[in-house]
C-alpha cells in the first residue's frame with residue numbers, strides 16, 4: 460500500500476520523505492491557498508522533494524479549459540498527475556489528457572458508477588472521498604471496498620486512492636479494503652506512530668536502564 464500526504468506544506472513533506480515512507484502527494488486548491496504559496500512554484504518544489512506522483516488540480520468547469528490547464532500543469536514537472544473532477548466535463552478533459560500521455564487522478568468521486576467510468580477512460584487514479592461521505596451519514600469506506608471489488612472483477616488498471624482521510628482507523632480500513640493508496644493529512648500520518656503503551660513501555664525501559672547503568676559504573 461502506498462502512502463501519500465494530502466498537503467502542500469513543505470516541512471510536512473520533507474519530514475515524511477526523510478522517513479522513507481512517502482510515495483506521493485495530493486494537493487487541492489484549498490491546501491495550496493492555506494500555505495499562501497504561488498501555485499505552480501509550490502507544485503514544482505513538492506515534486507523535487509518527493510520524486511513521486513504529485514496531484515495538481517485543474518480549476519474550471521469546462522472540459523476544454525481543464526484540458527488546457529492540465530497540459531500546462533504536466534509541463535511543470537514529469538511527476539505531475541493532473542487532478543480532474545469526476546464530472547462529465549471532467550471526464551472529457553481527463554480523456555483529452557490521457558490520449559496525450561498525461562496521468563490523471565479523477566477526484567471528488569462519490570459513487571461506484573463514477574469510478575467505473577473513470578476506469579473505462581483509463582485514468583491512473585480514482586479518489587473516493589471517504590471522510591466527506593461519512594460527514595453525510597454514509598459509510599465512506601463501503602465505497603472504497605466496492606470500487607476495489609469492481610476493479611478486480613475486470614482487472615482495471617486504475618489505482619484506488621482513498622482520500623478525505625480523517626483519522627488512523629481510516630488508514631487501516633482502507634488497507635483492509637485493498638485500496639492501492641491512501642492519502643492523508645500530516646496529522647493522521649503522525650497518529651500512525653502513536654500508541655500509549657509504546658511510550659509508557661519506552662519510559663519504563665529507559666528508567667530501568669538508568670538503574671542498570673548506575674550498578675555497572
Ligand code: E4P
Pocket residue numbers: 465485486487566586588590591622623624642
Ligand atoms: C484528495 O485528493 C483531497 O485533496 C482530500 O483528500 C480532500 O480531503 P478533505 O475532505 O479533508 O478536504
